[in-house]
Amino acid sequence: MKQIQFAFRDDSELSAELNKIRKRNGNNPYSGALIQLYTETLDRDKIEKVCREIRRVIPEAVIAGCSTNGNILNGDFSGGSFVVICTFFEHPSSKVEVLQYAVSADTQKDVTARFREEVLKRPWVKGIELLITIRGMSMSDFCDGLSELPDGIQVFGGGAFCEDLEQDEACVFSSAGGYQEKSVVFILFGGDELHIETSYLTGWKPLGSFLHVTATDGPVLKELNHKPAYDTYYKYLHIQNDENFFSNTLEFPFLYRYNGIDVLRAPTASNPDGSLTMTAAIYQGAEARIAYGDPWTILESAWQEGERLRPFSPDCIFVFSCAGRRTFWGNSKVGKETEPYQNVAPTSGCYTSGEFLRTGKEVIQHNVTQVIAALREGKAKQPTETKNVRDVHQFDGKVSMISRMAAFIKATTEELEEANRKLEEANRRLSKLAVTDALTGIGNKSAYFERIREIDGKIGTEELSFAAAVFDMNGLKSINDNYGHEQGDAAITDMTNALIHVFGRGNLYRIGGDEFIAVLEDEPAAEMDLLFMNLDDLIDQENKTEKSYRMPLSLSKGFASYDRKTDREYLDVFRRADEAMYQDKAQYYRTHDRRGRR
Numbered sequence: 066m067k068q069i070q071f072a073f074r075d076d077s078e079l080s081a082e083l084n085k086i087r088k089r090n091g092n093n094p095y096s097g098a099l100i101q102l103y104t105e106t107l108d109r110d111k112i113e114k115v116c117r118e119i120r121r122v123i124p125e126a127v128i129a130g131c132s133t134n135g136n137i138l139n140g141d142f143s144g145g146s147f148v149v150i151c152t153f154f155e156h157p158s159s160k161v162e163v164l165q166y167a168v169s170a171d172t173q174k175d176v177t178a179r180f181r182e183e184v185l186k187r188p189w190v191k192g193i194e195l196l197i198t199i200r201g202m203s204m205s206d207f208c209d210g211l212s213e214l215p216d217g218i219q220v221f222g223g224g225a226f227c228e229d230l231e232q233d234e235a236c237v238f239s240s241a242g243g244y245q246e247k248s249v250v251f252i253l254f255g256g257d258e259l260h261i262e263t264s265y266l267t268g269w270k271p272l273g274s275f276l277h278v279t280a281t282d283g284p285v286l287k288e289l290n291h292k293p294a295y296d297t298y299y300k301y302l303h304i305q306n307d308e309n310f311f312s313n314t315l316e317f318p319f320l321y322r323y324n325g326i327d328v329l330r331a332p333t334a335s336n337p338d339g340s341l342t343m344t345a346a347i348y349q350g351a352e353a354r355i356a357y358g359d360p361w362t363i364l365e366s367a368w369q370e371g372e373r374l375r376p377f378s379p380d381c382i383f384v385f386s387c388a389g390r391r392t393f394w395g396n397s398k399v400g401k402e403t404e405p406y407q408n409v410a411p412t413s414g415c416y417t418s419g420e421f422l423r424t425g426k427e428v429i430q431h432n433v434t435q436v437i438a439a440l441r442e443g444k445a446k447q448p449t450e451t452k453n454v455r456d457v458h459q460f461d462g463k464v465s466m467i468s469r470m471a472a473f474i475k476a477t478t479e480e481l482e483e484a485n486r487k488l489e490e491a492n493r494r495l496s497k498l499a500v501t502d503a504l505t506g507i508g509n510k511s512a513y514f515e516r517i518r519e520i521d522g523k524i525g526t527e528e529l530s531f532a533a534a535v536f537d538m539n540g541l542k543s544i545n546d547n548y549g550h551e552q553g554d555a556a557i558t559d560m561t562n563a564l565i566h567v568f569g570r571g572n573l574y575r576i577g578g579d580e581f582i583a584v585l586e587d588e589p590a591a592e593m594d595l596l597f598m599n600l601d602d603l604i605d606q607e608n609k610t611e612k613s614y615r616m617p618l619s620l621s622k623g624f625a626s627y628d629r630k631t632d633r634e635y636l637d638v639f640r641r642a643d644e645a646m647y648q649d650k651a652q653y654y655r656t657h658d659r660r661g662r663r
Contacts (some may be wrong), residue, residue, distance in 0.1 A: 066152065066153065066154055066155055066156075066157065066159075066380035066381060066440065066441065067152075067153045067380075068087075068151065068380065068381040068411045068413075068440040069150075069151045069153075070139055070149070070150050070411060071088055071137050071138075071149055072136075072138055072143050072145035072147060072148050072149070072306055072651055073145070073147055073149070074145065076114070076359055078119070079118055079149075080122070081125060082116060082235065083118065083119060083122040083189040083492045084544060086122075086123070086151055087122050087123060090153060092448065093153075093155075094152040095154055095155050096129070096154045096155065096157050096158070096159045096160070096256075097124065097127075097153075097154040097159055097160055097529050098123060098125055098126035098151065098152070098154070098161075099127055099129070099149050099152045100119055100123065100126045100127070100128050100129075100149060101128075101129055101133065101150040101152070101162045101252075101413070101415075101612075102115060102116070102128065102129075102130030102134055102149055102150070102238075103130055103133045103136045103147070103150075103415040104133065104136075104146055104147070104148070104152075104548055105134070105135060105136070105146050105227065106131055106132065106147075106228075106382055107132050107147050107235070107236060108501075109236070109244050112130075112236070112244055113238075113243070115147060116128055116238065116240070117408045117468075118652055119149075120240070120343075123151075126151070126240075127161055127162065127163045127239070127240050127252075128140065128162050128238075128239055128240040129196065129237075129238075129239040129240070129250050129252050130196070130221075130237070130238055130239070130250075130326065131196040131198075131225035131235070131236065131237040131238070131250070131415070132225050132226065132227050132234075132235050132236045132237075132314075133225065133226050133227075133415035133416055133417065134226040134227065134228060134388035134391060134398075134415075134417070134418070135228075135231065135388070135391050135396075135415065135416040136413075136414070136415050136416070137384055137386065137400075137403055137415060137416075138413060139408070139411065139413070140403045140406055140408070140411075140412040141400035141401065141403065141404065142391070142399045142403075144322060144396065145495070146617055148413070148415075148470065150382060150413040152440075154256070154259070154261070155442060156256060156257070156258040156394060156442045156443065157363035158189075158256040158257040158259075159254075159256035159258065159442060160254070160255050160256050160259055161252065161253065161254055161255075161261050162187070162252075163239045163240060163241045163250060163251065163252055163253070164180065164183060164241055164251045164253065165237070165241040165243075165248060165249070165250045165251070166180065166242070166244070166248065166249055166251075167180065167243030167245060167247055167248050168197065168198075168207075168247060168248055168249045169202070169247055170202045170203070172344070172393065173202075173204070173206040173210060174206050174210055176207075176210070176249065177206075177207060177209075177210025177211055177213075178210060180211075180251060181211075181213060181214055182219070184214060184215070185215070186585075187255070187363065189218075189255035190253050190254070190255045190258060191218065191219065191222070191254075191255045191256070191261055192218065192219040192220075192254040192256070192261040192263075192440075193214075193218060193219065193220045193221075193222075193250060193251055193252065193253055193254070193258075193437065194221055194222045194251070194252040194383065195211075195220065195221075195222035195223075195250065195251050195252075195361065195421060195548070196222055196223065196224075196225055196237045196249070196250045196252075197222070197224055197225065197237065197248070197421075198224070198225045198235045198236065198237055198245075198246060198247055198248060198249070199225070199235075199251070199331035199344065199418060199419050200235055200418055202228075203283055203284030203344070203346060203613070204335065204344065204345050204419065204421075204430045205225070205283070205284070205345055205346045206422075208345070208421070208427070208428045208429060208430055209365070209428075211421075211423070212426055212427045212428045213426040214423075214428075215427060216258040216426060218423070219261045219263050219423060219438070219476060220421065220422065220423035220428050221263050221383070221421060221422050221423070221438040222385060222419070222420075222421045222436070223385030223386075223415065223418075223419065223436065224344075224417045224418040224419035224421075225237050225257040225315070225413075225417070225418065226388055226416065226417055226418040226534055226577065226609075230311060230312050230313060230315070230392070231308070231312070231427060231439050234246070235418070235542045236248075237250045238250070240477075241369070241511070248425040254440070254497055256442075257393050257589045258442050258443050259442055260377075260440070260441045260442075260445075261438060261439070261441075262374065262379065262438070262439040262441075262513070262538050263422060263423070263436070263437065263438045263439075264370060264374075264422075264436075264437050264654050265420070265422050265431060265434050265435060265436050266367060266371075266434065266435040266437065267320075267327065267329055267356075267431075267435075267532070268358065268359070268363030268365075268367055268402075269318065269320065269329055269354070269356040270356060270357060270359060270362060270371060271320050271356055272354060272355050272356060272357045273301065273354060273355055274352060274354070274481075274482060275291065275318075275352040275354055275482075276290055276297060276352070276353050276355075277290050277350075277351075277352055277354070278287040278321075278347055278348070278352070278353060279291045279349070280349065281346060281348065281349045282340075283345060283346055284342060284343045284344065284345060284346050285336070285340050285341070285342055285343070286340060286341045286343050287338075287340045287343075288340075288502065289353070292339075292348055293339025294332075294340055294341045295335045295336075295337065295339040295341060296339060298310075298314060298335075301355060302317060302355070304317075306335045310332075310334065310335045311332070311333060311334060312392065313446050314331060314332055315331055315355060315387075315388070315389030315433065316330040316357070316358055316389060316393050317355055317356065317392075317432075318352050318356055318389070318433045318441070319331075319347065319353040319354065319355060320353060320356040321346075321351045321352060321354070322351070322352075322354075322480055323351075323429065324424065324426075324427050324429065326427060326429070328431060329431060329433045329434055330343050330344070330353075330431045330432055331343075331344070331358060331387075331433055332433040334495070334522025336661050337481055344418070344419050344432060345419075346428045351379065356433075357431075358390075358393050360394075363402055363403020364401060365400060366404070367401075367402045367406075367435075368372075368405045370405065370406075370437065371405030371406050371408055371409050372405075372635075373404070373440050374410075374437070374629070375409050376442060376445065377441065377445060378408040378445035378446040378447075379409065379439035379440060379441045380410060380440055380441045380442060380596065381404045381410055381411045381413070381439075381440055381624070382407075382409065382410045382411070382412040382413075382435055382437060382438070382439045382440075383412075383413060383414050383437070383438045383439075384403055384406060384412060384413070384435055384436070384438075384607060385414055385415065385417050385420045385421075385435070385438075386402075386403070386414060386415075386416050386417065386434075386436075386437040386503040387416065387418075387419070387420060387431075387432055387433045387434055387435070388416045388418060388434045389403065389424060389432070389433040390433060390435070391416045391429060395491070399619040402435070403435075406437065407441075411441065413477065418589075419431065419432060420432070420434045420435070420436040421436065422436045423514050424557075424585045438623070454553040457466075462510040481605070485543070495611040499511060500515065502574075502575040503556060504554055504558065504559065504575075504642070505558060505575050506561075506570070507564075507565065507573040507574060507581075508574040508575070509574065509575060509576075510576045512574055512576075513582060515576035516584055517635045518626065520584070520635045521634055522659075524627075524634060524635070525585070525633075529586075529627060529629065530584060530586060530587045530627060531584060531586040531587070531626070531627050531638075532584075532585050532593050532624055532625065532626040532642075533583070533584055533624060533625055533635070533638050533639050533642045534568070534582065534583040534584075534585070534593065534596075534597075534623070534624040534640075534642060535581060535582055535622065535623050535624070535639070535643050535646040536557070536564065536580070536582070536583070536620050536622045536640045536646065537559070537579060537580050537581075537582075537618070537621045537646055537650060537654055538579035538580075538583040538618070538621075538656075539558065539620065539621055539637050539650070539654075539657070540617075540619055540621055541553055541557070541578070542581040544556050544614045544616050547614075547616075548613070548615070548616075551607070552613055552614035553614070554616060554618075555612075555613065555614060555624055556612075557578075557579060557612050559607060559612070559618060560581075560582070560604075561573075561575070562584065562644070563600060563603045563604055563607055563618075564600070567596055567599050567603060568583040568585065568596065568600075568601045572584055573587050579595065582639075591627070593624050597622060600620070600622070604618050604619070604620060617655065619657075621646050621647075621653055622645075622646055622649055623643065623644065623646030623647070623649055624642050624645060625638045625639075625640075625641035625642040625645065627628070
C-alpha cells in the first residue's frame with residue numbers, strides 16, 4: 066500500500082500534482098485506488114470541479130470526501146482549503162468500494178438496513194469508513210443500525226463539518242453519489258492481506274463530582290441532579306446561554322461510561338427551558354462528569370498511542386479528530402497531537418463534528434475525541450530504527466498548573482464524596498435502627514404502627530386482602546425467674562427464629578417483651594391454619610434440642626382475616642386476632658401450672 070498526500074491552492078497546482086502521481090504509478094500496477102478529498106469550503110461548484118479533474122486524470126480511482134472544520138496533512142494541521150489523500154492498494158486481493166445514501170433523522174433505520182444488505186453481498190469487507198452530515202440529528206438509530214453489521218467488521222469515521230463552528234451546513238460527496246448535503250458516504254475496505262487496527266483517544270479528564278442524569282428525551286438532556294442541565298455549565302464554568310454557547314462548551318464535554326468505555330458528549334445547543342441538545346443520547350440514570358483537557362495529558366496519551374501502533378506496522382493512518390480539539394489547541398499547536406502518528410506512518414484526516422468507532426459489537430458516536438484507523442497490506446514489518454521525535458516534547462517531570470489544580474479538585478472531591486457516602490450509610494443504619502428491634506432484628510413497635518397506617522390507607526380505596534396473627538410466649542416469666550434474663554432473651558431469640566422461618570422476617574414485629582404480630586397480605590384463612598401447624602412442628606423440633614434455659618418453648622396464638630364487608634379499620638381485624646390468642650392462652654393454662662404465667 067502506498068499513499069501520497071498533498072494540498073493545492075489552484076486548479077493548475079491540482080492538475081500538476083495529479084499528473085505526477087499518474088506518471089509515478091504508470092509502471093506500478095495496483096489493485097485499487099482511493100482518493101479522499103477534504104475541504105473547508107462548501108462551494109459545490111469548486112468541489113465538483115476538483116472531482117471532475119481527479120476523474121479525468123485517474124479515472125479508475127474511487128473518490129470520497131466531505132466538508133470539514135480543518136484538515137490533517139502528513140500528521141499536521143493543513144491551512145489550505147483542499148487536501149487530497151491518494152491511497153493505492155498493491156495486493157491483488159485488496160478491494161475498495163464506495164456507497165452513498167441520502168439520510169435524514171427519519172430515514173436512518175432504513176438507510177442502515179439497506180447498507181447492511183449490501184455489505185452481506187460483499188463477504189470480503191473488513192473495514193468501513195463513514196463520512197456523514199450529522200448536524201441537527203441524533204445519531205442513536207444510525208449507530209444502532211450499524212451495530213448489527215457482521216461481527217469483526219471495523220467501523221470508523223466522522224461527521225462532516227464546515228469552517229464556521231456555529232453553522233449546521235455540511236456536505237459529503239463521492240464517485241458513487243456526487244455532492245449531497247444530507248447524505249452518508251461509506252468506504253468499504255477488504256481483501257485477504259488487508260489488516261485494520263482502530264482505536265480512539267480522548268486525553269480529557271473528569272472534573273468534580275458525578276452528575277446524575279435524571280431526565281432525558283432522546284438526544285435532549287433535560288436534567289442533571291433534577292435541575293435543568295444548562296445550570297451545570299453556568300454554575301461551575303459561568304458559560305452563558307448565548308450565541309457562543311456551543312463553542313464555549315466544546316472544551317468541556319460530559320464524560321460518562323457507555324458499553325464499558327469512557328465516552329465524551331458535547332452539547333450542540335442550550336434550549337430556552339435549560340435543556341441541552343446533544344449529538345447523541347445519554348441514557349437516563351447515567352452518571353456523568355464535566356471533563357477538561359490538559360495539554361500534557363493529551364500529548365502523553367497521543368505518544369503512547371503512536372507507540373502502541375508501531376508493532377502493527379501500518380502503511381498509513383487515518384485520523385478523525387473533533388473540531389473541539391482544534392479549538393482547544395489553536396491552529397499553530399493542534400498538530401502536536403497528531404505528530405506521534407506521522408512518526409509511525411503517513412497520517413491524514415480531518416476535523417469533524419462527531420467521531421464514530423465500533424468497539425466490540427457496538428458502533429458509538431464520540432465527541433471531542435480522536436478516532437484512529439491504521440491500515441496495512443501484508444505481514445507486519447520489523448519496526449525500523451526511527452529518530453525519537455518525541456525528544457522535543459519531553460515533559461521532564463513538568464506538570465501544568467491546570468493539571469495540578471485538577472488533581473487538587475479531584476482529591477478534595479473524592480474526600481467529600483467519601484464523607485457523604487459514610488454519612489449516608491450512617492443515616493441508613495440509624496433509619497434501620499429506628500424501626501428494628503434490637504434483640505431479634507425484626508420490626509419494632511414503630512415499624513408495626515407504620516405498617517398499620519399503610520393498611521388503613523388502603524382500606525376502602527382498593528382491593529385488599531390481609532390477615533393478622535398475634536403471638537404471646539408462654540412461661541417466659543418462669544425462665545427469667547429461674548435462669549435469669551439472659552436466658553429469657555435466648556428463649557425470645559429462639560422463638561423469633563421459628564416465627565421468621567414460617568412467616569418471613571419482613572412480616573414480623575415484636576411489640577412487647579414476649580408479644581409478636583405477623584401481618585400477611587393475600588393470605589387466606591386455610592393457609593394461616595397450615596402456617597400455624599408448621600410453626601407448632603418447628604417449635605416441637607426446637608424443644609428436642611438441648612437448651613440452657615431447660616424449659617420448653619410454648620406460644621399462644623390467634624389470627625383473623627380482613628373482611629371488607631364488616632371491617633372499617635385494621636384495629637377491627639387485630640381485636641379478633643387478639644381475642645383468639647387469649648382463648649388459646651386460656652386453653653394452655655388449663656393444662657399448665659398458672660404460676661408460670663407472666
